[in-house]
Amino acid sequence: MANEPTPAAAPDAGAPAFQIEKLYVKDLSLEVPNAPQVFTQPASPELEVQLRNEAKQFAEGLYEVVVTATVTARAEGKTVFLAEASQGGIFSVRNVPQEDLEPLLGIGCPTILYPYLREVISDVVTRAGFPPVVLQAVSFEQAYVQQRQQQAAGGPRAGAAN
Numbered sequence: 496m497a498n499e500p501t502p503a504a505a506p507d508a509g510a511p512a513f514q515i516e517k518l519y520v521k522d523l524s525l526e527v528p529n530a531p532q533v534f535t536q537p538a539s540p541e542l543e544v545q546l547r548n549e550a551k552q553f554a555e556g557l558y559e560v561v562v563t564a565t566v567t568a569r570a571e572g573k574t575v576f577l578a579e580a581s582q583g584g585i586f587s588v589r590n591v592p593q594e595d596l597e598p599l600l601g602i603g604c605p606t607i608l609y610p611y612l613r614e615v616i617s618d619v620v621t622r623a624g625f626p627p628v629v630l631q632a633v634s635f636e637q638a639y640v641q642q643r644q645q646q647a648a649g650g651p652r653a654g655a656a657n
Contacts, residue, residue: 513599514587518611521561521583525619527576534624540568540575546633548608550600556589560604562612566620566628578619578628582612598639605635 527533548562561583568575586604588596609630617627 509590511591511595512587512589513591513603515607516557516585516587518582518584518608520580520615522563522579522581523615523619524579525576525623526574526578527623529573529575533570533573533575536570538570540570542628543567543569544630548601548605548635550604556587558586558588558600558604560584560586560600560608562605562608564612564616564630566616566630568625568628576620576623576625578616578623580612580615580619582608582615584608601639601642602635609633609635 545565550560563581
């Protein structure tokens with residue numbers, strides 16, 4: 496009995512499997528179009544934040560999911576800075592039913608990537624000489640449900656994730 500494999504040592508080949516293969520910054524951009532004058536103005540800028548995510552399969556059982564944030568700061572009608580970052584991840588997904596795959600790629604994976612994206616945005620804005628921008632928490636589940644409701648109501652059709 497001591498030589499029998501344990502369930503952990505002999506995984507079921509047909510069992511659903513999910514694994515993070517790689518996390519990386521796919522794209523990063525920062526613009527400070529009105530420097531150096533912008534640093535002498537006391538006005539605190541208004542921030543506009545746009546988020547989007549997408550997922551695509553690129554090999555058997557491998558998916559790339561990318562969450563992108565665009566942060567635009569404006570004061571007195573001028574752009575203070577524009578920061579955009581795309582945080583990517585490669586995820587191995589095997590034996591997951593199709594009805595579970597879209598929520599996994601549209602909710603689960605972006606939820607994993609978002610804290611890394613928040614850190615990248617905060618770091619790049621700080622390195623540009625501004626106070627850190629801390630992106631608010633996001634419910635990717637709520638965004639996913641809203642997207643599905645829009646599609647059901649006849650809105651534009653999207654892929655695995657928005």
